[in-house]
Amino acid sequence: MADITDILDSGLDEVLRGGAAGAAVASEPAVEVAPLVELGSALRGALRTGIPAHPPAAVRESLLARAQAIVKDAPARRSRSVRRLVLRPAALAAVLLTASAGTALAANAAGPDSVLYPLKQELENARSLIAVQPLDRAAVKAGDAGKRLDEIQAMVNKGEPRFVGGLLAAYDSDMAQARQLVSQAAAGGANTSAVAGMIEATRARHDALLAQIAGKVPADVQSIISHEEHQGQMNDGSPAGRDGQMDSGASTGGMSPGNSAPAGGGVSGAGDGGMPGDGIGSGQIHGGSAAEPQEPAEPAEGGMKSGGQSGSHPAAPAPSHSGQPTDSGDSDSHSHHTDSMSDQQNMNSGGSSPSASGMSAPRR
């Protein structure tokens, strides 16, 4: 048998949905609840009398001016990670929503001749965006450069050398960004030796790969390779490496097996096995999505607007001497709260206090 508090609650819900107070509890054995439901119905009418539809214009203007000051001040206090995430929410959301786990896995292994390759690029961009520290981002970029080398190898092996030129350009871009980020991190006092070593190892692998595929590619690509080799020799002659700031003392000992594979070793699973960049990236994709507000777990807000802003009030009524607005029009008698199950399940699963479910009363 239902508890009397449940019967009363059902009766009130029926009233809030627009049902008659008497009908709400007519079928219940606990007839003593009926007067309480009727009281609740009358009280609802009394409490909802005169809820203003709009804020007074002057109050609104003043509030927004103060809000402007808060927002203006906020970026300086907001952490860079949050700023980066909120600046690119659309890109992140698109990638994370588009890529199911299976699709993302398939995309990670996709080559430039695959329809999934654009998704792979977006996933890489997302990982790079989510990596917060310059050194982390440098590792991601170096990892991406390593993947371009894997793809070059794979395309040549498949007899698809037409992709090599574009992949080399992408490799150059990733490596340039990685170097720049390492320089940035070094300027900030970070220990860059591991990532610098990773970049150096990737460059060495690049040189070896170019030597290996020379003669296996079309003439136009061959000219690019020749140019690349020339650039490499020039840089090799520089004690400080390409960017002049690379830690020349860094060893390649920190290099992951995937990257240190000999150039002739074929495609190494798109370079995902143990790449530091991948580890950072994939881990932070989840962290990034958690930082974004979650899709509403059916928040029962729908009734709020319709109930709170009765359309028959053209302006906020002048409060009476009681402090209550005097407008007696309550045009929203049919509105009711949307007390969805999912909402309640979220709030009280396992009978725990709602504060344990992520909702805590913010205090000053």
Add this chain to the structure above:
Amino acid sequence: MTEKRELARLVKQVQNGDLEAFGQLYDRFYGPVFAYVLHQVGSAADAEDIVSGVFLDALQKIGGFTWRGAGFGAWLFSIARNDVMDYFRRQGRSREATITEQHMELASAERVDRIAEAAWDERRLREAVWQLSEEQQQVVLLKLMVNFSNGQIAAVLSKSEGAVKALQHRALENLRKIMESGTEDGTALIDRESAI
């Protein structure tokens, strides 16, 4: 776009620093928040100040808001509840004292200016709510005025839904007693220690 998705979109935009979206949220929630605060503090001017503070607090804290839990409305009203509590603390007097003063003033005014019996009953009902415990008032206001679900009320009060239902029952029982035994001056004995 559904109401919920529209609300989620607005919240995200505000989190990104969009003031226009903040204005829309303000417009959307101003009415119920104002009515909720006004009922408790009794002064329209004070209520206006508190409500502005609620929304500015919300703006400052919205970066930490996530959709886990009972939703934005419950989150906003939990701020409003705390701000009302702070108001009474700053006033240096208890909620009960304030309410009694309001009640006596209104009852007196009502005796000389009673126009319609229905309006009098509505006023008596509203006044009766003031005599409930703070938590019982919250349940009544959030459920019957703001249209909150039990889950949302539970979130605002940091209680279980079962406790909310029990508070609701006790509140209505007390209100019935007040309305049945209420005299011309509106005084009545009620159970103030019934909060769960």
